[in-house]
Each structure stands twice: as C-alpha cells, then as structure tokens.
Amino acid sequence: MNRQKQKSLEKKGWKIGSTAEFLGLSEEESSYIELKLKLSSNLRKLRTEHKLTQVELAKILKSSQSRVAKLEIGDPSVSLDLIIRSLLALGTSNKEIARAISS
Amino acid sequence: MNRQKQKSLEKKGWKIGSTAEFLGLSEEESSYIELKLKLSSNLRKLRTEHKLTQVELAKILKSSQSRVAKLEIGDPSVSLDLIIRSLLALGTSNKEIARAISS
DNA sequence: TTACAATATATCATATCTGACATATTTTTA
DNA sequence: TAAAAATATGTCAGATATGATATATTGTAA
Numbered sequence: 001m002n003r004q005k006q007k008s009l010e011k012k013g014w015k016i017g018s019t020a021e022f023l024g025l026s027e028e029e030s031s032y033i034e035l036k037l038k039l040s041s042n043l044r045k046l047r048t049e050h051k052l053t054q055v056e057l058a059k060i061l062k063s064s065q066s067r068v069a070k071l072e073i074g075d076p077s078v079s080l081d082l083i084i085r086s087l088l089a090l091g092t093s094n095k096e097i098a099r100a101i102s103s
Numbered sequence: 104m105n106r107q108k109q110k111s112l113e114k115k116g117w118k119i120g121s122t123a124e125f126l127g128l129s130e131e132e133s134s135y136i137e138l139k140l141k142l143s144s145n146l147r148k149l150r151t152e153h154k155l156t157q158v159e160l161a162k163i164l165k166s167s168q169s170r171v172a173k174l175e176i177g178d179p180s181v182s183l184d185l186i187i188r189s190l191l192a193l194g195t196s197n198k199e200i201a202r203a204i205s206s
Numbered sequence: 207t208t209a210c211a212a213t214a215t216a217t218c219a220t221a222t223c224t225g226a227c228a229t230a231t232t233t234t235t236a
Numbered sequence: 237t238a239a240a241a242a243t244a245t246g247t248c249a250g251a252t253a254t255g256a257t258a259t260a261t262t263g264t265a266a
C-alpha cells in the first residue's frame with residue numbers, strides 16, 4: 001500500500017498507524033480493508049444490477065439508507081458481518097462471496 | 104438443513120426461527136452460519152498446524168483463551184470480523200480465505 | 207486411577223456496531 | 237438552469253461483540 005492510498009483511507013476514517021506500528025500491522029490491516037472494500041463494492045454492484053435504490057435495499061435489509069450508503073463505501077463503522085449478511089440477503093451464494101474476495 | 108442439524112445448532116445458542124419464519128430466513132441464515140463454521144474450523148486447523156495452544160494464540164491475537172475457544176467453535180457471540188482478523192493474523196491470505204469459504 | 211495441561215462455558219463491564227434520524231451533497235430529469 | 241431523486245455524512249441511544257476473569261470439563265501422561 002502506498003502513501004497516497006494510505007492517506008486516502010485515513011481521510012475516510014481508517015486508522016492506520018504510521019512508522020513501526022504501521023509496518024507491523026500493515027499486512028493484516030490492509031488485507032482486512034481490501035477484503036471489506038471488495039465485498040462492499042460487490043454489494044453496490046449487486047444493488048444496481050437489481051435496479052434498487054439505497055432506500056429500497058435498506059427496506060429489504062431492515063436497515064436505513066444511510067447505513068446502506070456506508071455499507072457500499074466500506075465505511076469503518078460497518079462490520080464484515082453486516083456486509084456479508086447483506087450480500088446473502090440479496091441472494092449471493094457463499095461461492096460467489098468467495099469469488100468476490102479472490103477477485 | 105435438516106431438523107437434526109437445526110437442533111444441534113440451537114443447542115449451541117443459534118436462534119433459528121421455526122415454521123414460516125424459519126423458511127423465510129433459512130437460506131440467508133444457514134449460509135451465514137455455514138460461512139462462519141467453515142472459517143472457524145479453518146482457524147482451528149491453522150492453529151494446530153502451527154502447534155499453538157489456545158493460550159498462545161490468544162496472546163498473538165491480544166485476546167483471551169476463552170475467546171479463542173469460542174472463535175474456533177464459531178460461537179454465536181463471535182463476529183466474522185474477529186474470525187477473519189484472526190485468520191489474517193496467522194498469515195492467511197485473502198485468497199486462502201476465499202478458498203476456505205468455497206470448500 | 208491421579209495430577210496436569212488444554213479446552214470449554216458462564217458472566218460481566220467496556221468497546222464497538224447498529225438503525226434511525228437530520229441534513230448535506232451529488233446526480234438525474236424536466 | 238431548477239426541482240426532485242438519490243446518495244453521502246454526522247450524530248446518538250440502544251444493541252451486540254469484546255477481552256477478561258473465574259470455573260468447569262475434557263484430554264493425556266505418569
């Protein structure tokens with residue numbers, strides 16, 4: 001992960017330590033963030049393919065439009081649990097989730 | 104998911120509605136649980152391969168032995184986030200995680 | 207068997223995530 | 237363009253997950 005990307009992520013609220021701490025946790029942290037972002041963007045792709053608005057998806061998920069927005073962005077405040085549950089709610093199979101992670 | 108398995112999961116604390124509610128959420132719920140259990144057992148496999156005790160792994164994860172036990176069982180009280188973070192901490196790549204999910 | 211190590215289960219205060227709401231910004235349509 | 241629709245951002249009370257601790261159970265070597 002380059003400095004540019006790191007700054008971008010930090011701006012969005014990701015806390016990535018710098019210097020030694022950054023180096024130490026980097027691999028794990030960035031893999032986690034990558035994973036999240038892949039699934040997040042997959043969720044958005046899926047929603048648009050289904051021609052749903054965020055409000056409509058929120059209804060399906062029994063959540064709110066604002067949270068769907070955060071879900072799709074991969075906001076630090078949303079968990080993998082919620083992202084994956086959302087994908088499953090839209091009919092995504094575990095195999096498809098695996099594919100998304102590998103992509 | 105057969106009745107046998109459902110009862111087994113319920114005993115472990117999974118709340119799976121019955122009748123209509125069960126049918127309605129079944130696909131999503133059971134996929135989620137499956138996913139969790141796959142990654143959980145993968146974590147245990149990984150730990151034993153590394154010849155670590157739960158106490159030792161807990162130290163690495165900055166967690167406790169009891170939570171590692173729950174992690175490996177896929178206890179309802181542990182999130183996918185924590186399971187995946189733990190796998191990553193043990194050096195698992197995103198591709199390997201995907202493989203585990205697909206398996 | 208008995209002792210010891212490893213794992214499982216229960217509980218709880220604190221931390222983090224969640225849905226909801228308000229509001230701002232961006233995008234689309236007329 | 238202007239109005240409307242869609243999406244993004246900020247906040248917060250309540251819900252859920254977390255690490256920690258204590259204790260129970262299981263495995264395992266003497």
